[in-house]
Amino acid sequence: MNFDFSDDQKALKDQARKFLADKSSSKAVRAVLNDDAAFFDAALWKGVAELGWLGAAIPEEHGGLGLGRLELCVLAEEIGRAVAPIPFSSTVYFFAEALMLAGAEAQKRDHLPKIAAGERIGCFALSEGPGAPAEASIEAKFDGATLSGVKIPVTDGDCADWAVVVAKEAAGVSLVLVDLNQAGVARETLKTIDPTRGAAKLTFTNAKAERLGAAGQGWALAEAVLDRAAALIAFEQIGGSQACLEMAIDYAKNRYAFSRPIGSFQGIKHKLADMYVAIEVARSNAYYGAWALSTEAAELPFAAAAARAAASDAYYLCAKENIQTHGGMGFTWEVDCHLFFRRAKLLALQAGSPAVWKEKLVKRLEQRNAA
Amino acid sequence: MRRGARSIVWVAFKSRRFKGRRIWISTTRPRKPSFALRRALFSKPIASPKSAEAERLSRKLSPKDYLAAAKDYQRKKAEAGFAGITWAKEQGGRALPPIYAVIFNSEEAKFDAPAHPFSIGLGMCVPTVIAFSDEATKDRYVAKALRGDEIWCQLFSEPGAGSDVAASKTKAVKDGGDWIINGQKVWTTGAHFSDFGILLVRTNPDVEKHKGLTMFIVDMKAPGVEVRQIHQASGGRDFNEVYFTDVRIPDQNRLGEPGMGWNVALVTLMNERLAVGGSYGPDYKEIFEFAKGIAAPSGEGALIKDEAFRQKLADWIVRAEGYKLAKFRTMTALSRGQTPGPESSIGKVINANQMMDIANTAIEAQDLYGIIDDPAYAALEGAFHQSYMFAPGLRIAGGTDEILKNIIAERVLGLPQEPRADKGVAFKDLPSGR
Structure with a gap:
């Protein structure tokens, strides 16, 4: 029985936490929040690259550290805890994972070393409007060489250098790789619920593009990328949830009302106990997802869906109840509660909504039982 | 705070009444027990692998026959070295780390093994006896419990001491070398078939609530002990009320010093941790x-x-x-x-x-x-x-x-306790409602 992280992984976690406490402090996060022109914290991005985090799961032959997905999970939790204002998930969980999953050797050689070095920011462009995307609803068109269409919103699309775009062609839906710094790409920065992260509307007009993976296999590949991203984002969500719980505990111990710490009231205790239970449920599911991800187990689709559903619900609960525990102070711009409340919503939607993942989970249960 | 009845849940759901309902649970994929355990539990055989047929058979047993089968199973389990896995060797155990007991328990759960009547006694009561009694007392009780010859129950909860189990009122008064017990316990799992129990009583009402309690071993067949089964809202009868009227307990059966009963109870409750329940019905x-x-x-x-x-x-x-x-x-x-x-x-x-x-x-x-x-x-x-x-x-x-x-x-989470109305007040002066 081994259902926990190793000592080395725990040491990595400690190191990551210390680094982020220093470099992704509330002040640093707020600098991005308060600056409409800032898409991310460039200094933090550079530091993260120097520590090798961007290439943690990228094989050594492609310039990475060649660790594993478990190490990435450990880092994700700390990034989530620190509400780090960097395009880490877009670049690492989506763009790099898509390349490692579907990329030809030349494509891997071209992109992965630059990602690992912090020289290339990537993103994943799926959504084209309100509502959950479906294979039949994709309108962006790829003709074998160029891409046309609109993707909105694209998380970190404002600062990314390259995108993996879900588009349709004669053979069906395919993934395509697009350089965003070209004449055929127009970017419009979007205001979002979480201004500590970027988002853009990307308009492609005969933009030069190349296929990633086989023609017509794009939807299945996108689903596979989403499963991997979901398993990883779950850890960011758990890190954020845990930070909310700790903030709430700290406040509840030190805030007095009716001449007692508010944490001595059962109304507060039970609220925080509910947050704790939700986090433990999410964490246990996420560990399973991490195991499935790191071993490329057949259980990944089921495990990732369960981890994501649990983690999205937990973060929402913890973020909103953290505000509630803080009372009026929690509703001020100056107190950090809203940073988590904002990030909780971004992460809950970045790889598909909770309802979509719950539906996937049941569908996968049906498939598993049918098999 | 009351945790005294935690294991009730476990036992109630493993009771014969419920077992009949578990047929459908066995429709999940069958798992193969490890070889050594298969040999111990199956080939010998002490128990049958879980199956619809085995469930039907065990359902057909009368309570008396079921208990006899349970005692027989426990004896064979002890002889095979699977009872008291974590206990010290001098108590008949194997002195292995807890993970070994977890492994055995998870294997045992795959069989229709009638282990349930012993879970509270061997999981909570007897470890308390081992921790707080002298060699002669241990010699008298431990081996017999381990072999299934005697069954134990835990008598903590009372009508006026539920969540607040330290508010127990059942009293013990010293009379020469004996203590005289009067009062009532409730929600006692298995009291109707138990031979002994560990009993939390008030020996000093003049001190603070937690400081006036003492723990005893009580003979459930002693004169003055009356067990009445509770008719539950669900229709079943898994628990009991136990009445004590001038019941004599020799001082030798005291566990821990007078007034230290709460500390003894905490040790009992700590042993609950591994007794985490299994299936709780349709999931x-x-x-x-x-x-x-x-x-x-x-x-x-x-x-x-x-x-x-x-x-x-x-x-x-x-x-x-x-x-x-x-x-x-x-x-x-x-x-x-x-x-x-x-x-x-x-x-x-x-x-x-x-x-x-x-x-x-x-x-x-x-x-x-x-x-x-x-x-x-x-x-x-x-x-x-x-x-x-x-x-x-x-x-x-x-x-x-x-x-x-x-x-x-x-x-x-480390949050502060509720302000308490019972701090620094003698038990007898505490307000009590219904």
């Missing part, structure tokens, strides 16, 4: 199967195709899997020689409510037909109804949801 797998064969509220297609149902089903999957995986984390900690973390405390808060929610959904999905709990007509032979009726008890037994959340908040 997501059962309602998933059920939903394929019943119409959706829209009247179009089966319930399993209903979007609202699927979202709820996903929540149940997440919680059930989360709980199961949290137990794996506990086992990981144990296997590394660490103390299990607080993740093991979330189980009942999740399970009781989920069990009720699933049962309620399955019953309501049947529209008016859902009122029928007759096994001849009802889905899963009425298992959803049984679950629906037992779940309210599960939310209370072993610490109410509210008490468990207080425990999580105070012990795990």
Whole structure:
């Protein structure tokens, strides 16, 4: 029985936490929040690259550290805890994972070393409007060489250098790789619920593009990328949830009302106990997802869906109840509660909504039982 | 704070009444026990692998025959070296780390083994006896308990001491070399077939609540002990009231010093930690199967195709899997020689409510037909109804949801205690309502 992280992984976690406490402090996060022109914290991005985090799961032959997905999970939790204002998930969980999953050797050689070095920011462009995307609803068109269409919103699309775009062609839906710094790409920065992260509307007009993976296999590949991203984002969500719980505990111990710490009231205790239970449920599911991800187990689709559903619900609960525990102070711009409340919503939607993942989970249960 | 009745839950659900309802649980994929355990439990055989047939057979046994079978099983288990796995060798154990007991228990759970009458005694009571009594007392009780010759129960809860179990009023007065006991205990699992019990009583009402308690070994067959089975709201009779009228207990049967009973009780309760319950009735797998064969509220297609149902089903999957995986984390900690973390405390808060929610959904999905709990007509032979009726008890037994959340908040999250009305006040001066 081994259902926990190793000592080395725990040491990595400690190191990551210390680094982020220093470099992704509330002040640093707020600098991005308060600056409409800032898409991310460039200094933090550079530091993260120097520590090798961007290439943690990228094989050594492609310039990475060649660790594993478990190490990435450990880092994700700390990034989530620190509400780090960097395009880490877009670049690492989506763009790099898509390349490692579907990329030809030349494509891997071209992109992965630059990602690992912090020289290339990537993103994943799926959504084209309100509502959950479906294979039949994709309108962006790829003709074998160029891409046309609109993707909105694209998380970190404002600062990314390259995108993996879900588009349709004669053979069906395919993934395509697009350089965003070209004449055929127009970017419009979007205001979002979480201004500590970027988002853009990307308009492609005969933009030069190349296929990633086989023609017509794009939807299945996108689903596979989403499963991997979901398993990883779950850890960011758990890190954020845990930070909310700790903030709430700290406040509840030190805030007095009716001449007692508010944490001595059962109304507060039970609220925080509910947050704790939700986090433990999410964490246990996420560990399973991490195991499935790191071993490329057949259980990944089921495990990732369960981890994501649990983690999205937990973060929402913890973020909103953290505000509630803080009372009026929690509703001020100056107190950090809203940073988590904002990030909780971004992460809950970045790889598909909770309802979509719950539906996937049941569908996968049906498939598993049918098999 | 009362945790005294926690193991009630476990035993009640492993009781014969409930076992009949577990036939459908065995429809999940069969698992192969390890070779050594198969040989010990099956080839010999001490117990039969779980099967519909085995369940039917065990259901047919009368309570008396079931108890005889249980004692026989426990004796064979002890002879095979699988009883008291974590206990010291001088107590007849094997002095192995807790993970070995966890492994054995998970293997044993795959069999129709009648181990349930012993879980409280060997899990909580006898370890307390070992920790707090002299060699002669241990010699008298421990080996017999381990071999299944004598069964033990735990007498903590009282009508006026539920969540607040330290408010026990049953009193013991010293009379020469004996103590005279008068009072009443309640919700005592297995009292009606137990030989001995550990009994928490008040020996000094003139000091603070937690300081005037003492623990004793009581002979359940002694004159003045009267056991009455409780008729539960669910219809069953799994628990008891126990009345004490001038019952004599020799001072030699005292566990710990007079006034130290609360500390002794805490040791008993600490031993509960590994006695985490197993299946609590129909879970997501059962309602998933059920939903394929019943119409959706829209009247179009089966319930399993209903979007609202699927979202709820996903929540149940997440919680059930989360709980199961949290137990794996506990086992990981144990296997590394660490103390299990607080993740093991979330189980009942999740399970009781989920069990009720699933049962309620399955019953309501049947529209008016859902009122029928007759096994001849009802889905899963009425298992959803049984679950629906037992779940309210599960939310209370072993610490109410509210008490468990207080425990999580105070012990795990470190939040301050509620201001208390009983600090620095003699027990006899404490206000008590109904």
